[in-house]
Amino acid sequence: MTAPARLDDLERLLGDPADDGNPIGNTAVLAADERDEMFAAGERVLDEYCLNAEFVPRRYGGRLAGADDLIQVLRTVFRRDPALGLGYGVSSFISSVNVWASGSPEQARWVAGTLLSNQKIASAYHELAHGNDFSRAEFAARPQAQGGWRLTGRKEVVTNVKRARGLVLLARTDERAGSRSHSQILVDKQAVPARAIRDLTRYPSVGMRGVQLGGIEFTDCPVGDEAVVGRPGQGIETALRSFQLTRTAIPTMLAGVLDSGLRLTLDFAAGRRLYGRSVADQPEVRRLLVDAYLDLLICDSLGLVVSRALHLLPGQTSMYASAVKYLVAKRLMDAMHQLSLVLGAHFYLREGRYGIFQKLLRDLAPAGFGHAARVACLGTMLPQVPLMARRGWVNPDPAGPDLFRIGEELPELPFDRLRVSAGGLDGLVGSLTAAADQIVGDSPEQRRLRLLAGQFRAELGDLAEAGAALHPGDLGVDARVEVLGLPARYATVLAASACLNVWLVRGDGPAWVVAALDRLARSIGRPGADRGDRYREPLYQELAARHADRRSFDLSRRVLPG
Amino acid sequence: MTREPTKTGNHPRKETDMASNAEGPADLRAWLTGCVAQYLRRPETEIDPTVRLADYGLDSVYALALCGDIETHLDMRLSETLVWDYPTVDELAAHLEELVAAQQPAGAR
Numbered sequence: 001m002t003a004p005a006r007l008d009d010l011e012r013l014l015g016d017p018a019d020d021g022n023p024i025g026n027t028a029v030l031a032a033d034e035r036d037e038m039f040a041a042g043e044r045v046l047d048e049y050c051l052n053a054e055f056v057p058r059r060y061g062g063r064l065a066g067a068d069d070l071i072q073v074l075r076t077v078f079r080r081d082p083a084l085g086l087g088y089g090v091s092s093f094i095s096s097v098n099v100w101a102s103g104s105p106e107q108a109r110w111v112a113g114t115l116l117s118n119q120k121i122a123s124a125y126h127e128l129a130h131g132n133d134f135s136r137a138e139f140a141a142r143p144q145a146q147g148g149w150r151l152t153g154r155k156e157v158v159t160n161v162k163r164a165r166g167l168v169l170l171a172r173t174d175e176r177a178g179s180r181s182h183s184q185i186l187v188d189k190q191a192v193p194a195r196a197i198r199d200l201t202r203y204p205s206v207g208m209r210g211v212q213l214g215g216i217e218f219t220d221c222p223v224g225d226e227a228v229v230g231r232p233g234q235g236i237e238t239a240l241r242s243f244q245l246t247r248t249a250i251p252t253m254l255a256g257v258l259d260s261g262l263r264l265t266l267d268f269a270a271g272r273r274l275y276g277r278s279v280a281d282q283p284e285v286r287r288l289l290v291d292a293y294l295d296l297l298i299c300d301s302l303g304l305v306v307s308r309a310l311h312l313l314p315g316q317t318s319m320y321a322s323a324v325k326y327l328v329a330k331r332l333m334d335a336m337h338q339l340s341l342v343l344g345a346h347f348y349l350r351e352g353r354y355g356i357f358q359k360l361l362r363d364l365a366p367a368g369f370g371h372a373a374r375v376a377c378l379g380t381m382l383p384q385v386p387l388m389a390r391r392g393w394v395n396p397d398p399a400g401p402d403l404f405r406i407g408e409e410l411p412e413l414p415f416d417r418l419r420v421s422a423g424g425l426d427g428l429v430g431s432l433t434a435a436a437d438q439i440v441g442d443s444p445e446q447r448r449l450r451l452l453a454g455q456f457r458a459e460l461g462d463l464a465e466a467g468a469a470l471h472p473g474d475l476g477v478d479a480r481v482e483v484l485g486l487p488a489r490y491a492t493v494l495a496a497s498a499c500l501n502v503w504l505v506r507g508d509g510p511a512w513v514v515a516a517l518d519r520l521a522r523s524i525g526r527p528g529a530d531r532g533d534r535y536r537e538p539l540y541q542e543l544a545a546r547h548a549d550r551r552s553f554d555l556s557r558r559v560l561p562g
Numbered sequence: 563m564t565r566e567p568t569k570t571g572n573h574p575r576k577e578t579d580m581a582s583n584a585e586g587p588a589d590l591r592a593w594l595t596g597c598v599a600q601y602l603r604r605p606e607t608e609i610d611p612t613v614r615l616a617d618y619g620l621d622s623v624y625a626l627a628l629c630g631d632i633e634t635h636l637d638m639r640l641s642e643t644l645v646w647d648y649p650t651v652d653e654l655a656a657h658l659e660e661l662v663a664a665q666q667p668a669g670a671r
């Protein structure tokens with residue numbers, strides 16, 4: 001089945017969220033949230049669809065082929081209920097990528113079988129004492145003289161840890177400090193002695209309230225040698241490689257939250273009359289709506305391009321994935337916040353037509369800190385900046401145009417070729433320069449695009465200069481704020497390249513790309529295009545038309561049910 | 563060919579800043595020590611070549627930058643996780659020495 005066909009199936013199963021008569025619509029989603037429960041009716045539908053199959057590579061019997069298709073399918077879920085997206089779905093996605101990247105064929109088959117039979121596998125990395133610093137994790141796997149390992153320690157604030165059938169645990173397998181001291185341990189909870197594991201009490205939360213955040217304690221729990229994923233000591237490497245997929249895909253899936261937020265806000269603004277006119281006629285409201293729309297397109301472009309890069313440029317994605325996590329999460333959260341201003345008091349109410357908005361806003365917040373904090377992602381990128389400044393940002397080779405043909409067939413995800421460092425290669429930046437050279441002609445749009453592309457090239461030049469001048473002592477976790485600004489600005493350049501190149505292969509009208517690049521340029525203190533504002537009114541009209549046609553606001557422009 | 567003035571611990575920054583492949587083991591070890599000292603902003607004399615870099619605070623991703631510097635210094639492509647697998651200055655220097663030796667054409671040594 002092609003992606004759009006199976007997407008339509010899922011949309012049909014889930015129905016129109018705004019329809020009060022829909023047993024899996026907003027009203028029911030909100031009621032489950034109020035009870036701090038997972039949305040049971042929604043979980044049944046996802047069982048029926050076997051959502052887990054989206055996470056399982058085809059070679060193991062699942063539907064995972066292109067990462068961009070995976071994102072589109074999950075976005076359908078995140079658009080309705082992010083707690084289902086995480087608590088039914090992506091928690092198992094996060095754990096499984098470790099196994100696809102480094103596990104044995106037997107481990108991969110077990111994970112596939114478990115997921116395809118609608119069971120869950122929790123990803124247990126986090127310990128309250130160590131937060132993002134998972135290389136300090138204390139949960140220990142100790143080798144036994146007679147073979148096998150013994151597990152001792154706690155994992156805390158972990159999605160689904162109690163109800164999951166399987167666990168992927170990050171464990172210390174060597175007492176010494178270093179990057180070869182941890183390993184992932186794959187555990188079938190039904191196969192270990194019940195007395196050796198104990199559930200901790202649930203952690204109630206502000207958002208994602210239905211998601212079961214739990215903890216688990218292991219005491220001298222025996223597991224066999226076959227439980228270790230990859231070689232003992234390979235754990236940090238496995239995480240840094242395989243999480244490139246999840247750190248790219250999950251924030252990009254979450255763009256579905258902004259898509260719904262925009263729809264709700266447009267419903268509100270178009271339907272409400274104040275001072276004898278529609279709220280949507282207020283220029284300030286239009287400005288906020290168009291900004292949110294642009295942010296959605298920016299996030300979609302960068303996220304989908306990097307998701308394709310995982311297939312097409314797998315050695316180069318270590319910085320790109322962190323850039324997605326950093327930039328997309330921020331733009332989505334900021335845009336939702338801005339939309340909440342349009343809704344005013346209506347966003348603060350927990351019931352009624354717009355009651356779902358406050359839940360979407362709360363559920364989105366973990367995008368900023370879950371599965372690595374945004375600023376920690378900058379810290380991950382920073383050590384690569386000097387080498388990029390010497391190599392990748394000086395005349396880099398462009399990526400092929402397939403990188404930007406979203407939804408087009410991709411080679412299988414080459415988990416074995418993902419690398420912890422890009423080694424100074426940067427095809428997406430190469431494509432920025434190449435795209436800029438393709439914009440010839442003298443229309444006002446072409447002139448503005450050339451001007452904007454020039455600003456990003458200038459930014460890149462400045463980044464290369466600043467990056468080359470960095471002292472190595474600047475690259476660690478105590479990096480100064482200005483220094484962390486370098487990978488942040490670089491993420492903006494990547495987003496610009498993604499937007500420009502996606503636009504070039506799509507052949508859309510130029511309004512969105514000029515306005516998006518203008519917005520990105522101004523966000524890094526560049527002047528932007530002169531009179532970039534003139535694109536805003538046509539964009540508002542485009543947005544309103546999509547709203548009226550019940551189409552999604554992302555690049556796919558899908559027709560939605562209802 | 564230029565060689566890093568290892569005594570002052572100058573850090574190699576430019577692609578052109580390459581050392582001779584014929585550099586001796588002691589030079590390489592001294593260069594590495596200087597390099598690590600720069601990362602940690604500590605005097606070279608405080609760097610014990612038998613202590614794990616992670617114990618000094620050179621964490622996983624941070625250590626990857628060091629690998630880029632070694633590549634530039636030796637003008638060789640290296641495994642990106644080299645610094646994880648040879649976690650002290652001594653181990654790293656010994657391993658690099660072998661790699662450099664293997665690269666020398668026969669009879670050059």
Ligand SMILES: Cc1cc2nc3c(=O)[nH]c(=O)nc-3n(C[C@H](O)[C@H](O)[C@H](O)COP(=O)(O)OP(=O)(O)OC[C@H]3O[C@@H](n4cnc5c(N)ncnc54)[C@H](O)[C@@H]3O)c2cc1C
Pocket residue numbers: 091122123124125126127130131132133156157158159160205208211213366369370371372373374375376377379477
């Ligand atoms: C809804 C939800 C679901 C979750 N699900 C799971 C799960 O399934 N599995 C699991 O293992 N965990 C899970 N967690 C735990 C989650 O992964 C951790 O809470 C998260 O990794 C970060 O820890 P922390 O927020 O405590 O931040 P800390 O690391 O304690 O950070 C404190 C501050 O330091 C900053 N900081 C941290 N590192 C750096 C750095 N390198 N550079 C600069 N600044 C830095 C942070 O931004 C923050 O401001 C979940 C949490 C929630 C809320």
